[in-house]
Amino acid sequence: MGDTESEIEQSSDTVISADGTQIEYLTVGDGPAVIVVPGALSVAAGFARFAGALSTGFTVHTIQRRGRGGSGPQSEHYTIAEDRADVEALQAKTGAALLVGHSYGGLVALESARGNSGFTKLALYEPGVSIAGSLPTEWMSAYEKYLAEDKPFDAFVEFVRALGPDLVRKMPRWMFRSMMTVFMKAPEKEMVFSQLEQNLREHREIVRLDDTYSNYAEITAATLLLDGDKDRHVFIDPNHELLASTLPHCERHTIAGVDHFGMDKGDPERVAGVVGEFFSRK
Numbered sequence: 001m002g003d004t005e006s007e008i009e010q011s012s013d014t015v016i017s018a019d020g021t022q023i024e025y026l027t028v029g030d031g032p033a034v035i036v037v038p039g040a041l042s043v044a045a046g047f048a049r050f051a052g053a054l055s056t057g058f059t060v061h062t063i064q065r066r067g068r069g070g071s072g073p074q075s076e077h078y079t080i081a082e083d084r085a086d087v088e089a090l091q092a093k094t095g096a097a098l099l100v101g102h103s104y105g106g107l108v109a110l111e112s113a114r115g116n117s118g119f120t121k122l123a124l125y126e127p128g129v130s131i132a133g134s135l136p137t138e139w140m141s142a143y144e145k146y147l148a149e150d151k152p153f154d155a156f157v158e159f160v161r162a163l164g165p166d167l168v169r170k171m172p173r174w175m176f177r178s179m180m181t182v183f184m185k186a187p188e189k190e191m192v193f194s195q196l197e198q199n200l201r202e203h204r205e206i207v208r209l210d211d212t213y214s215n216y217a218e219i220t221a222a223t224l225l226l227d228g229d230k231d232r233h234v235f236i237d238p239n240h241e242l243l244a245s246t247l248p249h250c251e252r253h254t255i256a257g258v259d260h261f262g263m264d265k266g267d268p269e270r271v272a273g274v275v276g277e278f279f280s281r282k
Contacts, residue, residue: 008052010045010062014070015093018085024070025090026062029055033096034279035087036062037112038264039103039128040199041192043068046264047102053272057280061094063087065105067198078201080111080209087112097121098279099221102263104128104202107209113219122221123275125263126228128202130210131242134235136162137207143200152193153180159199165231165259216246223250224278226271228258 010026017023026044028051036047036054044062051060064071066082075082087108090096097120101109106127113119128135139162146155157177161169168176184192225244227236244250253274258266 008048010048010051012070015086015089017072017082017089019075019082021066021072021082021086022070023066023072023086023089024064026051026064027059028052029057029059031055031058032098032279033094034058034060034098034100035090035094035096036060037083037087037099037101037105037108038062038065039101039105040202041195042102042105042264043191045069047268050263050268050272053269054276057276058098059094061090061096063090065108067195074198074201078198078205080108080202080205083108084112088116091116091118099123100275101125101127103260104206107206110216110219113221114215115218117220119221121279122219122223123226123278124223125226125271126236126260127225127243128206129213129239129243130206131213131235131239133210134239135203135206135210138162140200140203143196147196147200152196155196156180156192163233167231213243213246216243217248219247221249223247224275225250225252226263226274227252227254228260228262228266229254229256230259230262232259 010028012024012026014022014024036051038044038047044064047062051062054060063086066072066074097118099109099113099119100123102125106124107129109122109124110127113122139158143155143158225240244252255262255271263271
């Protein structure tokens with residue numbers, strides 16, 4: 001955790017989900033309640049800067065998804081319905097009508113907002129929605145094999161080379177491995193490696209839900225669909241175009257100079273400013 005994140009004081013509390021699992025969440029700020037849902041390979045504390053910036057006008061509750069921190073584990077037969085139930089439990093406790101999701105957390109947010117009129121506004125940063133098989137899957141078998149062999153670094157390399165920026169995908173494997181050993185240090189390394197099993201389950205859920213985006217026509221919340229213009233995957237624009245046309249009340253906004261991690265690592269304060277303005281609008 002960086003110094004800026006550690007300077008943002010968030011209180012920790014728990015809520016019990018429908019199946020009895022304890023779910024931790026971090027809270028900062030004062031005002032209308034917002035729930036923030038982190039994506040894969042991330043923890044609630046990683047969104048401290050975003051939460052801190054948004055907290056100038058809102059009470060921000062960042063959920064610690066299952067398998068992380070003080071939250072209970074994912075079940076043996078995990079599906080995204082567990083995350084949806086956890087969000088609903090936190091919504092019931094806090095009265096939150098505003099929901100934010102990043103990456104896989106964006107998919108969780110979409111699923112949570114279906115048939116849930118209690119959420120009136122929804123902000124999604126590059127949600128993990130697969131359309132027409134847009135999510136690469138060829139990495140999964142090798143990734144699973146490396147996990148079984150207790151080779152987490154090799155598994156992570158397979159994942160990033162499949163889904164990382166274009167420069168990484170084109171880089172020779174030996175060069176990328178060398179770079180990773182230099183730049184990936186503790187405690188981030190331990191945090192990421194501790195979630196590799198969860199990461200595989202979550203990406204399998206994205207694949208299972210491929211081409212089900214038409215379900216999101218049920219969402220009544222006004223929606224802000226965000227992306228960055230840096231290191232974009234080729235499927236972002238067509239996916240977002242279809243998603244935006246499906247959601248009944250959706251507007252799009254591209255934030256210049258940031259990539260897929262603009263909400264947590266890139267420029268969280270600027271992303272929070274855009275989200276805060278959207279949530280404040282009458």
